Amino acid sequence: xxxxRRELLQQAGLGVLAAGAASQWNLSRAAAPIAKGPTPxxxxxxxxxxxxxxxxxxxxxxxxxxxxxPTIAMQATGGASATAVHPLDDTWAFxxxxxxxxxxxxxxxxxxxxxxxxxxxxxxxxxxxxxxERGAPGQKNVMTGWLNRYLxxxxxxxxxxLRAVSLQPxxxxxxxxxxxVLARPDQKADQAMAVYSQLYLQQxxxxxxxxxxxxxxxxxxxxxxxxxxxxxxxxxxxxxxILEQPAPQGIRYPESGFGRALRDVAKLVKAKRGLEVTGVDxxxxxxxxDEGPATGxxxxxxxxxxxSIAAFAQDLGPEQLKHTLILVMSEFGRTVKENxxxxxxxGHGGFMLxxxxxIREKKVYGKWxxxxxxxLYQRRDVPVTTDFRAVFAEAIKRLFQxxxxxxxRMFPGYxxxxxxxxxxxxxxxxx
Amino acid sequence: xxxxxxRTGLGGMxxxxxxxxxxxGVLAVGAVVKRNVVGAAPEDPKLNANESAHHVLxxxxxxxxxxxxxxxxxxxxxxxxxxxxxxxxIDDSKLDERITKECPSVRRTLSELEGLSRExxxxxxxxSRDRIKNELRKAVLLRAVHSxxxxxxxxxxxxxxxxxxxxxxxxxxxxxxxxxxxxTHAFGKFDDLLMATARHPAMLVYLxxxxxxxxxLNENYARELMELHSLGVDNGYKQQxxxxxAKVLTGWTCGWRPAENASAGNETEYKFFFNEGxxxxxxxxxxxxxxxxxxxxxxxxxxxxxxxxxxxTSRFIAAKLCRYLVRDNPDPAFVERVSSVFRKTExxxxxxxxxxxxxxxxxxxxxxxxxxxxxxxxIVSALRMTDARIxxxxxxxxxxxxxxxxxxxCLEPTGYSDAQEAWLDPGVMVYRWNFSxxxxxxxxxxxSGGMEFVEPILKAPADSRPRKxxxxxxxxxxxxxxxxxxxxxxxxxxxxAFALGSPSFQQQ
Numbered sequence: 001x002x003x004x005r006r007e008l009l010q011q012a013g014l015g016v017l018a019a020g021a022a023s024q025w026n027l028s029r030a031a032a033p034i035a036k037g038p039t040p041x042x043x044x045x046x047x048x049x050x051x052x053x054x055x056x057x058x059x060x061x062x063x064x065x066x067x068x069x070p071t072i073a074m075q076a077t078g079g080a081s082a083t084a085v086h087p088l089d090d091t092w093a094f095x096x097x098x099x100x101x102x103x104x105x106x107x108x109x110x111x112x113x114x115x116x117x118x119x120x121x122x123x124x125x126x127x128x129x130x131x132x133e134r135g136a137p138g139q140k141n142v143m144t145g146w147l148n149r150y151l152x153x154x155x156x157x158x159x160x161x162l163r164a165v166s167l168q169p170x171x172x173x174x175x176x177x178x179x180x181v182l183a184r185p186d187q188k189a190d191q192a193m194a195v196y197s198q199l200y201l202q203q204x205x206x207x208x209x210x211x212x213x214x215x216x217x218x219x220x221x222x223x224x225x226x227x228x229x230x231x232x233x234x235x236x237x238x239x240x241x242i243l244e245q246p247a248p249q250g251i252r253y254p255e256s257g258f259g260r261a262l263r264d265v266a267k268l269v270k271a272k273r274g275l276e277v278t279g280v281d282x283x284x285x286x287x288x289x290d291e292g293p294a295t296g297x298x299x300x301x302x303x304x305x306x307x308s309i310a311a312f313a314q315d316l317g318p319e320q321l322k323h324t325l326i327l328v329m330s331e332f333g334r335t336v337k338e339n340x341x342x343x344x345x346x347g348h349g350g351f352m353l354x355x356x357x358x359i360r361e362k363k364v365y366g367k368w369x370x371x372x373x374x375x376l377y378q379r380r381d382v383p384v385t386t387d388f389r390a391v392f393a394e395a396i397k398r399l400f401q402x403x404x405x406x407x408x409r410m411f412p413g414y415x416x417x418x419x420x421x422x423x424x425x426x427x428x429x430x431x
Numbered sequence: 432x433x434x435x436x437x438r439t440g441l442g443g444m445x446x447x448x449x450x451x452x453x454x455x456g457v458l459a460v461g462a463v464v465k466r467n468v469v470g471a472a473p474e475d476p477k478l479n480a481n482e483s484a485h486h487v488l489x490x491x492x493x494x495x496x497x498x499x500x501x502x503x504x505x506x507x508x509x510x511x512x513x514x515x516x517x518x519x520x521i522d523d524s525k526l527d528e529r530i531t532k533e534c535p536s537v538r539r540t541l542s543e544l545e546g547l548s549r550e551x552x553x554x555x556x557x558x559s560r561d562r563i564k565n566e567l568r569k570a571v572l573l574r575a576v577h578s579x580x581x582x583x584x585x586x587x588x589x590x591x592x593x594x595x596x597x598x599x600x601x602x603x604x605x606x607x608x609x610x611x612x613x614x615t616h617a618f619g620k621f622d623d624l625l626m627a628t629a630r631h632p633a634m635l636v637y638l639x640x641x642x643x644x645x646x647x648l649n650e651n652y653a654r655e656l657m658e659l660h661s662l663g664v665d666n667g668y669k670q671q672x673x674x675x676x677a678k679v680l681t682g683w684t685c686g687w688r689p690a691e692n693a694s695a696g697n698e699t700e701y702k703f704f705f706n707e708g709x710x711x712x713x714x715x716x717x718x719x720x721x722x723x724x725x726x727x728x729x730x731x732x733x734x735x736x737x738x739x740x741x742x743x744t745s746r747f748i749a750a751k752l753c754r755y756l757v758r759d760n761p762d763p764a765f766v767e768r769v770s771s772v773f774r775k776t777e778x779x780x781x782x783x784x785x786x787x788x789x790x791x792x793x794x795x796x797x798x799x800x801x802x803x804x805x806x807x808x809x810i811v812s813a814l815r816m817t818d819a820r821i822x823x824x825x826x827x828x829x830x831x832x833x834x835x836x837x838x839x840x841c842l843e844p845t846g847y848s849d850a851q852e853a854w855l856d857p858g859v860m861v862y863r864w865n866f867s868x869x870x871x872x873x874x875x876x877x878x879s880g881g882m883e884f885v886e887p888i889l890k891a892p893a894d895s896r897p898r899k900x901x902x903x904x905x906x907x908x909x910x911x912x913x914x915x916x917x918x919x920x921x922x923x924x925x926x927x928a929f930a931l932g933s934p935s936f937q938q939q
Contacts, residue, residue, distance in 0.1 A: 126597075126600070126842050130842075130843075140654070140844075141658075141664065143843075143845075169833060169858070170835070171856075178852070180856060180857050181856075181857075182857045182858050183856065183857075183858040183859070184858060185833070185858055185859075185861040185862060186833070187833070187861060187862065187865050188865075189861040189864075189865075191868075192861055192864035192865050192868060192932070193861070193864070195864065195868065195928075195929070195932070196860075196864050196929075196932050196933075198916070199913075199916065199929070199932070199933050199934060200860075200934065217797055217801060218797075218799055218800040218801050218938060220801075221800065221801050221802065221803055221851060221938050222800075222934050222935070222938060224803070224851060224855055225803060225855065225934040225937045225938065226934050227855075228855040228856070228857060228860060229860045229934065231857045232857045232858055232859075232860045232861060235857055235858075236857075236858070236861070
């Protein structure tokens with residue numbers, strides 16, 4: 001692939017330019033740390049499809065749990081080890097496949113949050129994901145992601161090139177908005193960047209960013225295109241230089257898309273280039289049929305999540321983990337009762353996981369009212385007792401030490417008072 | 432490491448690089464000076480004949496096919512515009528035949544299409560759903576690239592986004608919607624277009640109105656109907672209007688019903704219908720119009736016609752069309768002139784398009800090349816201007832997805848934006864650059880013929896090749912800076928790739 005592309009370029013006569021651009025860049029310098037102190041980093045992990053909360057954080061001692069789920073419930077003890085859950089306390093346990101996360105919980109690094117979700121009642125994947133990632137349930141006129149709003153509100157002219165990066169080509173919606181977040185293309189880019197850098201980078205540097213023509217004219221349109229092309233090249237050279245470093249020995253990431261993504265995020269964090277926000281998507285949580293929470297499809301996914309996150313934490317090491325927060329979320333939970341296909345359908349309340357060195361207390365967070373029929377939302381779903389915005393807002397407040405309610409631009413329709421009422425207190429302030 | 436390999440054996444090229452850099456330095460200084468002169472000029476001159484030909488062919492078409500520019504420049508852009516404003520007068524039968532052959536499902540009835548969804552075998556159903564979706568997307572792409580009725584395709588793309596539906600939420604239905612709503616009414620009256628969208632199962636399902644009923648009101652469609660389709664966001668309606676309109680539209684739904692002309696095997700048909708039992712007949716007011724609450728479906732029809740012809744709608748639609756066809760921030764006086772034509776003609780869309788194109792504003796030099804090509808416009812233009820032929824569209828679908836504009840898959844009811852800031856994301860430029868290189872080296876699978884443009888350029892002496900490439904991709908545009916940069920190699924493919932990926936070609 002690599003050499004094919006190069007041959008292709010040379011065949012097309014473009015090798016001349018590629019050669020020139022390479023000499024412009026000193027890659028070891030591009031990968032050198034720029035951040036002096038630790039940079040707080042938030043990794044937003046999105047389980048797309050509506051992950052079944054009751055199969056991940058299992059209410060194993062609830063008397064109604066086996067009744068609702070005759071074929072897919074899991075047991076605390078007895079039975080094969082593959083279906084034995086890992087107790088967190090007298091009520092809750094992690095799925096049998098979440099052994100590594102259970103160890104991290106024991107070490108005080110994981111805060112499971114139950115009955116969390118959206119106050120809006122939609123069971124549409126698209127609407128629910130939009131509402132959550134935009135941090136604005138039910139508000140279709142809010143089009144920007146909550147993380148992008150944070151970046152925009154705190155933007156300075158000195159922002160690191162890699163302050164906000166998505167390692168996947170499609171930006172998670174939480175990162176979309178007016179702050180330019182780099183989405184890493186899933187095509188090789190270096191040759192193209194080399195070819196076009198003289199049209200974009202140099203030209204743009206020479207004309208100067210400050211000296212902008214008046215908006216709306218052709219020259220201004222051109223300047224904007226040049227700027228974004230130049231920014232692409234600068235950011236990608238820097239990013240690729242970091243990601244091309246070898247992975248650390250002795251840390252076993254699962255050979256999965258998620259494992260690879262977290263391995264790359266770890267490289268970025270450890271390079272100390274100012275990464276503050278990134279997002280990783282894992283698709284395939286819409287288990288209407290044969291959910292397989294223990295040994296089937298969902299079980300395998302949870303194992304991947306658990307082992308990848310554990311490898312990531314080990315890779316970062318305890319010191320860096322103090323300033324790192326992983327938030328795992330999904331658009332909604334699923335029906336409490338299993339359906340006729342050994343699966344579950346779209347529900348309401350779900351779960352979230354907060355993972356990192358800032359977790360306040362070793363416990364399961366969130367108000368829980370049990371699985372009796374009259375406690376369920378619309379008599380079918382887990383209710384929502386924690387608004388996901390409480391989790392988001394606390395992350396912004398404690399991890400980034402930024403007040404999300406000043407001028408109320410971060411969470412429209414959700415103010416400091418509403419936050420105070422439902423504050424979880426799952427994070428400590430940084431050391 | 433990869434960078435190291437470029438350097439090996441190419442050290443001798445450094446001199447060439449240095450030469451280019453020096454030239455660029457000089458040009459950059461020149462550009463700044465020129466910019467200041469433009470900034471100081473008080474008047475906004477009209478475009479000359481060559482620029483005008485370019486302007487109409489990139490704004491009212493997806494770029495000229497080879498040779499097309501010369502014809503338009505010679506015969507005058509007005510003649511081209513007049514003929515394009517009457518799409519039916521332009522012969523497009525070759526393309527129509529091709530679409531019938533390669534995308535047969537676009538000619539199917541609603542019942543034939545929706546019938547495919549009833550297949551009980553999941554794999555078979557999935558297969559036909561993918562096939563129908565890809566035939567729809569192929570038809571859209573073939574028409575944009577190959578149709579002679581270019582203005583029609585540009586305009587249909589506008590309405591496709593204005594009245595967006597996501598093919599994945601409404602598989603099968605979207606195909607019928609494109610053919611029988613968007614394409615049928617794009618040059619007709621706005622109220623007919625709005626009514627056709629409101630009555631189409633694709634829209635009723637996409638925005639959830641089909642489940643809305645007197646006991647369980649769903650406001651989704653009613654809100655978007657005012658916010659996105661007619662009045663514009665927060666433009667003359669309140670939450671109570673949303674609720675009232677939703678009530679008026681309860682019972683507007685779709686499904687399988689007894690067929691009007693039933694025959695053996697065809698007892699039922701899939702269609703829009705009014706469900707009296709689900710309808711809330713309470714008398715209400717919608718944006719100043721009292722709805723009697725007795726007319727059943729007539730109540731909804733009255734509300735929709737009222738919205739279609741509302742003054743705020745005329746301004747909203749006029750402004751949006753001016754943004755699309757002229758500039759991201761159109762002059763308010765210009766928008767007002769266009770919206771008054773909308774009102775005078777009661778939403779005659781052809782008259783509105785004409786009012787925009789023939790307004791002196793359209794040909795002002797400040798509007799020349801001030802818009803950024805969306806990914807769709809970039810790809811379609813690149814294919815048209817290099818005379819490429821699409822054999823199989825899958826690779827193009829993939830490119831559009833990578834660039835963030837997958838065809839017919841916009842999740843949001845807003846449709847894709849055509850404004851500059853929506854598309855200038857870091858990262859995305861890489862796909863445009865790679866596509867430019869691969870297109871000219873014949874590496875875009877399913878696209879052929881794109882190499883033929885090389886022949887005439889090769890025949891030209893090496894030093895006039897940049898000029899030839901400029902005439903192909905940026906005809907009528909004076910861009911000495913780019914033209915000078917294109918002299919770095921005699922290879923026509925390299926020159927073309929460089930020009931396609933340049934900032935200049937991202938503008939239109």
